[in-house]
Amino acid sequence: PDTDKNEYIARVSYKYSPKLTFSGFYSYLTEDNHNRVKDQDADDQFIRLEALYKF
DSSP: OOEEEEEEEEEEEEEOSSSEEEEEEEEEEEEEEOSSOOSOOEEEEEEEEEEEEOO
């Protein structure tokens, strides 16, 4: 089957102090199927937030 996929990604990071860092990640994925069966298109979203402390 013929499938087109697009993914859009955004990342951000902020170093609050030498030991503490905050970061975030967002991903948006689209899939367009070009076969005879309809309603197989898909959209997925992923979000990740992180706080990293180094001892």
